[in-house]
Amino acid sequence: MKSWLTTTDHKRIGMLYFWTAFCFFLIGGLEALVIRAQLVKPDGGLGVSAETFNQMFTMHGTTMVFLALMPLSAAFFNFIIPLQIGARDVAFPRLNAFSYWVFLLGGLFLNFSFIAGPLFSAGRLSVAPDAGWFGYANLTSRQFSPGPNVDFWLLGLQILGIASLAAGFNFVVTILNMRAPGMRMLRLPPFTWMTLITQFLVITAFPVITVALVLLMFDRIFGTHFFVPQGGGDPILWQHLFWMFGHPEVYILILPAMGIVSEILPTFSKKPLFGYTVVVYSGVVIAFLGWSVWAHHMFSSGLGPIADSVFAGATMLIAIPTGVKIFNWIGTMWGGQLSFRPAMLFAIGFIAMFIIGGLSGVTHASAASDLQQTDTYYIVAHIHYVLFGGTMLGLFAGMYYWWPKMTGRILSETLGRWHFWLTLIGMNLAFFPMHFSGLLGMPRRIYTYSAQLGVTQFNQISTVGAFLIGVATLIFLFNLLRSLRRPADAPNNPWGGATLEWAIPSPPPVYNFTVIPTVTNRLPLWQTERHGPMAPLPEQPPKPIHVPGGSWWPMITAAGLPVMAIAALSRFLPLVFVGVAIVIVGIYRWAYEPFEM
Amino acid sequence: MLRGPVYFDAVPLVLVAVLLLLTGCSGPFPQSVFHPRSDFATALDGLFWNIFWWAVAVFLVVETLLVIAIARYRARPGAPAPKPIHGHTFLEIGWTLAPVLILVFIAVPTMRTIFATAGQAPEGALRVEVIGHQWWWEYRYPTLGINAMNELHLPLGTPVQLEMTSADVIHSFWAPGLGGKRDVIQGRTNRIAFTADSTGEYWGQCAEFCGASHANMRLRVVVQTDSQFQAWVDRQRSAPVTPAKGSPEEKGQQIFRRSACIGCHTITGIANAKVGPELTHVGSRGTIAGALFPNNTEMLHHWIQNAPSLKPGALMPPQNLAGEDLDAVVAYLQSLK
Numbered sequence: 016m017k018s019w020l021t022t023t024d025h026k027r028i029g030m031l032y033f034w035t036a037f038c039f040f041l042i043g044g045l046e047a048l049v050i051r052a053q054l055v056k057p058d059g060g061l062g063v064s065a066e067t068f069n070q071m072f073t074m075h076g077t078t079m080v081f082l083a084l085m086p087l088s089a090a091f092f093n094f095i096i097p098l099q100i101g102a103r104d105v106a107f108p109r110l111n112a113f114s115y116w117v118f119l120l121g122g123l124f125l126n127f128s129f130i131a132g133p134l135f136s137a138g139r140l141s142v143a144p145d146a147g148w149f150g151y152a153n154l155t156s157r158q159f160s161p162g163p164n165v166d167f168w169l170l171g172l173q174i175l176g177i178a179s180l181a182a183g184f185n186f187v188v189t190i191l192n193m194r195a196p197g198m199r200m201l202r203l204p205p206f207t208w209m210t211l212i213t214q215f216l217v218i219t220a221f222p223v224i225t226v227a228l229v230l231l232m233f234d235r236i237f238g239t240h241f242f243v244p245q246g247g248g249d250p251i252l253w254q255h256l257f258w259m260f261g262h263p264e265v266y267i268l269i270l271p272a273m274g275i276v277s278e279i280l281p282t283f284s285k286k287p288l289f290g291y292t293v294v295v296y297s298g299v300v301i302a303f304l305g306w307s308v309w310a311h312h313m314f315s316s317g318l319g320p321i322a323d324s325v326f327a328g329a330t331m332l333i334a335i336p337t338g339v340k341i342f343n344w345i346g347t348m349w350g351g352q353l354s355f356r357p358a359m360l361f362a363i364g365f366i367a368m369f370i371i372g373g374l375s376g377v378t379h380a381s382a383a384s385d386l387q388q389t390d391t392y393y394i395v396a397h398i399h400y401v402l403f404g405g406t407m408l409g410l411f412a413g414m415y416y417w418w419p420k421m422t423g424r425i426l427s428e429t430l431g432r433w434h435f436w437l438t439l440i441g442m443n444l445a446f447f448p449m450h451f452s453g454l455l456g457m458p459r460r461i462y463t464y465s466a467q468l469g470v471t472q473f474n475q476i477s478t479v480g481a482f483l484i485g486v487a488t489l490i491f492l493f494n495l496l497r498s499l500r501r502p503a504d505a506p507n508n509p510w511g512g513a514t515l516e517w518a519i520p521s522p523p524p525v526y527n528f529t530v531i532p533t534v535t536n537r538l539p540l541w542q543t544e545r546h547g548p549m550a551p552l553p554e555q556p557p558k559p560i561h562v563p564g565g566s567w568w569p570m571i572t573a574a575g576l577p578v579m580a581i582a583a584l585s586r587f588l589p590l591v592f593v594g595v596a597i598v599i600v601g602i603y604r605w606a607y608e609p610f611e612m
Numbered sequence: 613m614l615r616g617p618v619y620f621d622a623v624p625l626v627l628v629a630v631l632l633l634l635t636g637c638s639g640p641f642p643q644s645v646f647h648p649r650s651d652f653a654t655a656l657d658g659l660f661w662n663i664f665w666w667a668v669a670v671f672l673v674v675e676t677l678l679v680i681a682i683a684r685y686r687a688r689p690g691a692p693a694p695k696p697i698h699g700h701t702f703l704e705i706g707w708t709l710a711p712v713l714i715l716v717f718i719a720v721p722t723m724r725t726i727f728a729t730a731g732q733a734p735e736g737a738l739r740v741e742v743i744g745h746q747w748w749w750e751y752r753y754p755t756l757g758i759n760a761m762n763e764l765h766l767p768l769g770t771p772v773q774l775e776m777t778s779a780d781v782i783h784s785f786w787a788p789g790l791g792g793k794r795d796v797i798q799g800r801t802n803r804i805a806f807t808a809d810s811t812g813e814y815w816g817q818c819a820e821f822c823g824a825s826h827a828n829m830r831l832r833v834v835v836q837t838d839s840q841f842q843a844w845v846d847r848q849r850s851a852p853v854t855p856a857k858g859s860p861e862e863k864g865q866q867i868f869r870r871s872a873c874i875g876c877h878t879i880t881g882i883a884n885a886k887v888g889p890e891l892t893h894v895g896s897r898g899t900i901a902g903a904l905f906p907n908n909t910e911m912l913h914h915w916i917q918n919a920p921s922l923k924p925g926a927l928m929p930p931q932n933l934a935g936e937d938l939d940a941v942v943a944y945l946q947s948l949k
Contacts (some may be wrong), residue, residue, distance in 0.1 A: 065824045065924035147821050153798065154781040154823055159746075244799035250782060251797065284685070290699035315784055315819070316795045317802035320730040324723045331715045331722075335708060338670075342707040343699075345677050351694045352687035363682065370674050374667040381718060383725035384659045386792020387645040390784060390819040456643025456788050458819045461827030468815075469641045543696050 021565025023108035024525060028115050029094030030421065035119055036086035041492075042126065043078035044485060046071045051445070051481040054474045057466035068462035069145040070164070074125075076148030077168065080268065081175050082122045084402065087410050088271035089118075092186055092210050094421050098516035099204045101195025101534065103527050103560070106188040109569045109605060114182040116573035121174035124577050128167035135163045144168030147460065149261065150231070152242030152253035157235050163584055166235065169228045170580040176221045176228070177576060183217035186210060195515070197534035201295070204514045205288060208295045209274025212302045213267050219306075220263035227256035236583060251316060258309035266305040268402060270298060272409025273340060276362045279416050280344055282512045283359035284351030287538055290343040297336035297343075304333045314382040315389050323382040330380035337373055341366060356510070357431030361412035364439055368404025372397055375450065390460075392470075393453030399446040403484075411438070411491070416510065418495075423503025423522045430494040437487035444480025448473035513538035518552055526560040529553045566608055572601030642815040645788040649814065649835070652729050652791030652806035659725045663718050670714065729792070731803035733773035740764065742776040744783030744796040746822060747829035747923065748889055748902040758848040761889040762903045763832045767841040771807045781823060787816030787833045795820055808835040813898075824925030830903035844896075852880050852892045853947050864944025867937050876928065879948065888928060895948040901926070912942045 019027060049071045053063040063071075093111065097104055105111050128143040135142055145164045146155045155165045190203070190211045203211070230241040231253070240246025242253045281288045288294060310318055310326040318326075344366055353359065375397040379385035388394060411434070419425045452470040453459075464470060508517035517540055519528060529552050532539065539549040575597030582590030641647070648654040685694075741752040742764075751760040764787075766772050776785055776796040785804070786793035789812075794802045818829035836844065855861030865882065868874065874883035878890040894900070897907050901923055905911040916938060919928040933941060 065827065069821075069824065069826075151782055151821065154821070159781050159823060244797075249799070251800070284694070285687070286694045287696050287698050289697065290704055293699065293704050315793050316797070317731075317800065320727045323726045327722055327726065328719055331719055334715060335711045338711045339704070339708055341674060342703075345674070345681055346697075346700070346703065348678075348681040348685060350697065351685050352691060353682065353685050354687045363678070366678060367675060370671060374671055377667055377718065378660060378663045381659060381663055381722040381725075383656055383722060383729055383792070384663060386729075386794070387653075387656050387660065387788060390786075390793065390821075454645050455641050456645065456815065456817075458786070458817060458826075460821040463827050465830075468643050541696075 018565060020570060021112075021567050023104070023112050023563055023565055023569070025093050025097050025104050025108065025111060026421070026523065026525075026527075028111050029090050029092075031115050032086050032093055032118070033090035033421070035115075035122070036083055036090060037492075037495075039078055039082035039122055039126075040087065041488070043075050043083050044488060046075040046078065048481060048485055050075060051478040053462060054464070055478045057464050057468070057471050057474075060463050063462060065462045066139075066145065067141070069147075069460070070129075070141060070143040072460055073144045073147050073168070074129075077125065077144065077172070079402070080148060080264065081172065082118075082125070084268050084406050084410070085179065086118055088213070088268075089114075089182060091206070091271065091275065091410075091413050091417065092182070092214075095417055095516055096186060096189060096207055096210055097193065098420070098519065098523060098527060099207045099514050100190060100193060100198055101515050101528060101532050102189065102193040103531075103562075105185055106193055107185050108563060109566050109608075110181050110185050112566065113569035113573055114178045114185065116570045117174060117178035117181070117576060120573055120577045121171055121178060124174060124580055125167060125171035128164065128171075131163070131167070137162060142167065144171075149257055150253075151257075152231070152234075152248075152250035153244060155231060155235075155253075156243050157238075158243075166584050169231050169235070170583055173225065173228045173232070174576050174580055176225050179217050180221050180225075183214040183221070186214045187218065190214075195528075195531050195534050199534075201292060202534055202537045205277035205291065205294055206271070206274035209270045209277070209298050212298050213270045216263045216267050216270075216302055216305065220260045220267065223256055224260035227253060227260070230256075232583065236586065251313075254313050254316060255309070258312045259306075261312065262309040263302075263305050265401070266302055268406050269409075270301070272365065272406045272413075273298065275409045275413040275416070276344060276365050277340075278512070278514065279358050279362040279412050280347045282416075282510050283354050283356060283362070284348050285511070286347055286351040287513075287541075287543070288343070289346030289349075290339075291537065294340055294343050297339045300336040301333060304329060304336070308333065311380060311382070311385070312389075314379075314385045327380055327382040331377065334373065334377055334380070341370060341373075356415070357426065357428055357435055358412045358415035358510070360432065360435045361408050361415065364435065365405060365408040365412060368400055368408060368439075368442070372400030372404055375400065388453065390458055391453035392449040392457045392459060395459055396446050396449035396453060399442070399449070403442055403446065408438070411435075414491075414495075417516075418498065419505035419509050419521045420516055421522060422499065423505045423520075424498040424501055425505050425509055426494050426498050430490055430497075434487050434491045434494065437483055437490065441480045441483030441485075441487055445477050445484060446480070448476045448480075452477070508540065513541040515539055518549065525562050526556065529556040529560075566605065568601050568605035568608060572598055572605060575601060642813075643788050643817070647789050648791075649810045649812065650790045650806040650808045652804065653789060654809075655725050655729055656792050659721055662721055666714055666718060670711075729804075731773075731794070731805050733771045733805035737771035737773040737805065738767065739773045739775060740766075742774050742785055742796060744776070744778040744780075744785065744818065744822075744829075745889075746780050746925070746927075747818070747825040749785070749829075749831050750779075750889065753845075756845055756849075758845060759890055760848065761894075761897070762830075762899060763834055763897055765834045765836060765841060765844050766808055767838050768808055768811050768835055770838075771805065774804045776802045776804070782820050783818045783822045783829065784820035785816070785831070786819040787814045787831065789814040790816075790833055790835075793819045808833075811835050811837060811840075817903075825902075825923050828902055828904050828923045830899075832899060832903050847896060847949065848893055852882070853895075853949060855944060855947060860940045860943045861947045862944075863937075864940035864942070864947075867933070867941050868944060871933070871941075872929070872931065873941075891945065891948060893948055895946045907946075909942055909946070912945060913938060916941060 053060040129141045132140045132142045142163050233239040240248040242248045308330045311330045379388045452473040457470045505521040536546045575594045579594030648657040743750040751764050778796040778798045784793045784795045791806045794804050814833040816831045876887035880892045900907045916931050918930040919926040
């Protein structure tokens, strides 16, 4: 137990990220099911109140983005990246532990709002955030949201941002500095490349939301007027700041999954990734363009025809590198020998579904056309084809692929196929009809709709699909738990992968590599026309390997942050100094911690 | 033999077919974007279908390639190892340029439509100020000197300029049959312009999340012939009906006068408060409560007795009125044609 609480081993932290994020994924899924259950009937639905419904969709979005998809990617960054680049750990192992604890505490802080009502005499149990995951001003102002709900949201996100930033710097330094000899940049596995790009997006995008949240906090706590029009502020400023973060965030969510798919397709096609350099550079181009398109979330806010045209054009440009990636993935499969293991099924599912989301994206990249689509269920369909059909299927693919490496156990293929087909059918039932309900006039974020809109049947199909996804997810959870009761007997390289993580035992020993390998090409474990497979590493380290011991200080430092948040939440500001003191003492002791042997 | 994964793309295609079938046998879809009845809505509709067919073409090409790859290159025992192809420069250039070309065909009409629908009506257009409130709509006709609530009346074939702002949080004015949505934002004025080409009652509702009753912030646009519209304008300009002596309506007026009603509502000559919607001609409307309920005796009773239970967050508190008093107030309101 203590060894898990103090761990600085990237593999253990990866597992902590995985299980924590998976729990939040289940919570976010339950919130989605409440939403879908309510919408099964028009004109009042099943009786979920407007207040509860607003909390549900706010927390569903916030949870899935910040507490499920990002940290599930982080689980793979943590576990896999050091192995792929031939390192013994990340560059800053204790900072890595700090990121995890901050993430956990931030997530618990946000979800604590579900039962915190009595503390604020709110007259109801839940005071969960209720202003949408995008928290548009001036609805979030003290005047229109007087309760603690929005405070929970902004403080929770602020805490989570610290976790992401710390991890972002950590992984940039790790990937740039900790590569094994010979692992040049253009020999990095595609997943590592996409992770590197993602982390650059994190360290450039999160400061923007951090500033925006500070301004919002000042508005709410100290009565400033950054976003309050009566005081000379501007609610549109919030939209710009939020989406300057929010659009790169979309690529923060999708690029890791693209990296995962770029690993799995070659392995299960027995062919190298088609157009490796093009795939890498198109990822870089997507990230750059991702910075120039934020206002396409604001086409209805009246930016004027010139701004609308520029942002529409920039958004359309993103279709080009994205299309290039898709063609290269199909090129990878072309002429290969495909084996449809669950990881491969999910990777192909990613391609098939992501195309749908990408193409509907083009219909609202067109700013004028978007005026009929934005803020309707059509957009809900789009984001779920991209974030569920894309990111989540990609992450599931990664789970099947790397689970043997992470735990030494191969997941059941039969259950995996059930999981895949139920998920694929469920997601199409859930999300495809939303295109129709949206275009037939159903706005997003409404707890009820008129029966006369004629969208009832579409909503009912969506609800059936959502519950099907729920069943599929339970099958997957059962598969995970079942595997843990079995012997850890997976071979080093169960799938015949080409990258370094497959050169070492499953699960890897604490030091990862007995000897740091020297890399001479992009596919070290494969026989190619120019290179034989790398010689196996010795079974035992030829000389003792120093592995740093654990530390309490990352966790203690992290604990100071929710204390500060509680101070802001309760408006009892002296408590801030307690939080600051914890952080300062934590960092001081961390910095002077003796080097443990 | 084709097995398993080949059905990948069958799933969405079958769904489309089923859904189209379902669409065929459902109602009239009063809020659909597919029944454009103005120049604005027609322009957006044309643009959508233009992009849609490109998207369908790309979808078919890519998914077909994917399905062929799945079907043809299934691993077979004993087959020789695949050729380790690392890429193909010519192909890369090709599938970079092809999307560029398609995007040109999408971007040019997009930008044309953006400028064509930028919200500037020609000279002589009917100006209407639209003001969003939590959770109802107010329309002011400065040139006609009248106000309307929730139901926007417009003349057929006349260019209309909507100048929109908000009294509180951000809302979005959206009547899909007449065009795209625009956000209404406190401290700013956003514009849309269009000319309706068919009479009728168009449904719409707020499209930007605006708090507890966002779902209940509906609206109607009534497009009328010139003579009908003029008749409506004349009625809105007229003084409110004066109830006959001793009638239930007169009793209702007296109760209205001495109740909390006058703290929030306007009825010309009776009350002059601006918190809630004006009621001078409330009896002439088809709906109440932000176009949420039909304007009938039963709903008016329920609404006055306990508005927040019907519309979460509604600012109008439950009124301590019952029995004959309530009947009288309802009768009075209904008389305000």
